[in-house]
Amino acid sequence: xxxxxxxxxxxxxxxxxxxxxxxxxxxxxxxxxxxxxxxxxxxxxxxxxxxxxxxxxxxxxxxxxxxxxxxxxxxxxxxxxxxxxxxxxxxxxxxxxxxxxxxxxxxxxxxxxxxxxxxxxxxxxxxxxxxxxxxxxxxxxxxxxxxxxxxxxxxxxxxxxxxxxxxxxxxxxxxxxxxxxxxxxxxxxxxxxxxxxxxxxxxxxxxxxxxxxxxxxxxxxxxxxxxxxxxxxxxxxxxxxxxxxxxxxxxxxxxxxxxxxxxxxxxxxxxxxxxxxxxxxxxxxxxxxxxxxxxxxxxxxxxxxxxxxxxxxxxxxxxxxxxxxxxxxxxxxxxxxxxxxxxxxxxxxxxxxxxxxxxxxxxxxxxxxxxxxx
Numbered sequence: 001x002x003x004x005x006x007x008x009x010x011x012x013x014x015x016x017x018x019x020x021x022x023x024x025x026x027x028x029x030x031x032x033x034x035x036x037x038x039x040x041x042x043x044x045x046x047x048x049x050x051x052x053x054x055x056x057x058x059x060x061x062x063x064x065x066x067x068x069x070x071x072x073x074x075x076x077x078x079x080x081x082x083x084x085x086x087x088x089x090x091x092x093x094x095x096x097x098x099x100x101x102x103x104x105x106x107x108x109x110x111x112x113x114x115x116x117x118x119x120x121x122x123x124x125x126x127x128x129x130x131x132x133x134x135x136x137x138x139x140x141x142x143x144x145x146x147x148x149x150x151x152x153x154x155x156x157x158x159x160x161x162x163x164x165x166x167x168x169x170x171x172x173x174x175x176x177x178x179x180x181x182x183x184x185x186x187x188x189x190x191x192x193x194x195x196x197x198x199x200x201x202x203x204x205x206x207x208x209x210x211x212x213x214x215x216x217x218x219x220x221x222x223x224x225x226x227x228x229x230x231x232x233x234x235x236x237x238x239x240x241x242x243x244x245x246x247x248x249x250x251x252x253x254x255x256x257x258x259x260x261x262x263x264x265x266x267x268x269x270x271x272x273x274x275x276x277x278x279x280x281x282x283x284x285x286x287x288x289x290x291x292x293x294x295x296x297x298x299x300x301x302x303x304x305x306x307x308x309x310x311x312x313x314x315x316x317x318x319x320x321x322x323x324x325x326x327x328x329x330x331x332x333x334x335x336x337x338x339x340x341x342x343x344x345x346x347x348x349x350x351x352x353x354x355x356x357x358x359x360x361x362x363x364x365x366x367x368x369x370x371x372x373x374x
Contacts, residue, residue: 003071004036004039004041004069004070004071004072005036006034006036008069009034009036009041009043009066009069010026010031010034012065012066012068012069013025013026013031013043013062013065013066014026014027015065016058016061016062016065018030018058019055019058020051025045025058025062029046030045030046030047031043031044031045031046032044032046032204033204035191035192037166037191037192038073038166039071039072039073039074039166040073040074040075040076040166040167040190040191041066041072041074041075041076041191042075042076042077042078042188042191042192042208043062043066043076043077043078044077044078044079044080044204044207044208045058045059045062045077045078045079045080046080046204047079047080052079055079056079058079059077059078059079060077060173062077063075063076063077064172067172073166073168074166074167074168074169074175074191076175076191076208076211078204078207078208078210078211079207080204080206080207108244109213109214109218109224109244110218111218111219111220111221112146112218112221112223112224113221113222113223114222114223114224114246114247114358114359115148115223115224115226115243115244115245115246116223116224116225116226116245116246116247116248116249116277116354116358117226117228117239117240117243117245117247117248117249117269117274118130118131118134118225118226118227118228118248118249118251119228119230119236119248119249119250119251119265119269120228120230120250120251120252120261120262120265121230121231121232121250121252121260121261121262121263121264121265122230122231122261123230123231124230125230125251125252125253125282125283126251126253126282126283126318127227127228127230127251127282128151128156128157128160128227129160129282129324129325129328129333130249130251130280130282130318131147131157131225131227131251132147132157132160132161132227132328132333133324133328133333133334133335133344133347134225134249134347134350134351134354135147135161135183135225136181136183136333136335136336136347137335137344137347137348137350137351137352138222138223138225138351138354138355139181139182139183140335140336140339140344140348140351141348141351141352141355143222143223143355144219144220144221144222144223145182145183145184145221145222145223145224145225146177146183146184146185146186146218146221146223146224146225147161147183147184147185147186147187147224147225147226147227148185148186148187148209148212148213148224148225148226148227149185149186149187149188149189149227150209150226150227150228150229150239151227151228151229151230152188152205152208152209152229153205153229154229155187155188155189155192156189156227157185157187157189157227158178158185158187158189158190159189159329159331160328160329160331160333161180161181161183161185161331161333162180162181162330162331162332163178163179163180163185163190163331165178165190166190166191167186167190167191167216170217173215174215174216174217175215175216175217176216176217177216177217177218178190180331181336184218184219184221186212186216187212188208188212206238206239206242209239209243210242213243222355223355223358226243226245232261232264232265232268236268237268237271237272240268240269240272240274241272245274246275246358246361247274247275247276247277247354247357247358247361248265248269248274248275248276248277249276249277249278249279249280249315249354250262250265250266250276250278250279250280250312251279251280251282252279252280252281252282252302252303252306253281253282253283253284253302253303254281254283254284254296254300254301254302254303255302259302259303259306262279262303262306263306263310266279266310266312275361276312277313277315277354277357277358278307278312278313278314278315278353278354278357279303279306279307279312279313279314279315280303280315280316280317280318280350281301281302281303281304281314281316281317281318282317282318283297283318283319283320284300284301284303284317284318284319284320285297285300285317285319285320286319286320286321287319287321289322297320303317304317313353313357315350315353315354316346316349316350317346318343318346318347319343321343323338323341323343324343334347335347335348
């Protein structure tokens with residue numbers, strides 16, 4: 001297979017002209033963030049915010065131009081609307097939440113019944129491990145499940161779900177998600193090598209996430225798990241506002257500093273009117289595999305107490321266990337590699353409770369049945 005180069009991509013895009021400006025999108029400096037992996041190409045086209053909605057034909061033309069190059073298997077182009085540079089010393093606009101009760105995060109994803117975010121206020125708490133096992137537990141409980149890896153800068157779902165390969169497109173417009181263990185997944189990790197840094201601005205990340213949501217043939221899903229990026233910055237807030245979330249699950253470890261960040265995450269979702277389904281305490285305790293002795297390395301029970309204090313449900317605790325870590329790193333999470341284990345049962349119980357809350361809330365929103373007398 002012919003290896004595609006960045007120069008070839010730029011030359012192809014040099015034939016795409018901006019309909020409103022005198023030049024092509026390369027010479028005008030609109031192309032950025034080019035990433036190439038095994039014939040899969042991704043890049044961003046930066047446009048003025050007010051022009052974004054009507055430049056979809058330009059984006060599609062750019063994709064077609066690159067798809068025509070020898071050696072290209074798939075292309076993902078995103079439109080990113082950059083705000084005009086502000087004057088030096090100008091005040092920075094603060095992100096704000098929509099009014100209470102406003103669920104203005106755009107339309108839902110066709111065929112997807114509910115979308116649930118798994119989030120943490122900080123990195124390093126094992127959020128992705130929990131997200132992967134919850135998704136597999138939901139599948140084990142009989143549901144149709146998809147996973148969106150929203151951590152653009154550090155995608156880990158391909159490795160954790162044991163998925164290798166590249167997304168294909170049957171119609172040239174939508175990508176097919178990859179699948180393992182009966183769970184469908186889409187991740188930037190399928191398009192970019194693990195050691196390739198993603199140097200993308202926030203709007204570029206949001207455009208990519210919107211396309212992974214709405215330009216992927218997810219099919220019919222009962223629930224989609226979104227592995228959120230860690231933290232509570234602008235990117236996380238914008239994602240929570242724009243993705244039609246049915247609820248969020250907060251992952252924390254027991255120590256005080258992690259609980260402080262978990263509290264920030266919970267408050268972030270409250271600000272954008274996303275229900276918090278509960279809190280999970282990960283790395284809750286350590287059982288020695290040799291003597292069976294228990295050690296509360298990161299303290300214990302902090303997330304349960306915090307959930308009680310904040311009026312959120314405590315969904316359960318997951319121990320700091322070598323088998324959970326090794327199976328996740330090897331692409332065979334504990335929920336599928338040892339489904340009868342105590343750890344797998346914990347994940348299935350938490351997954352069952354999450355689905356119970358999501359399905360119950362959905363039922364309450366449905367209109368009452370009409371009685372027709374003929």
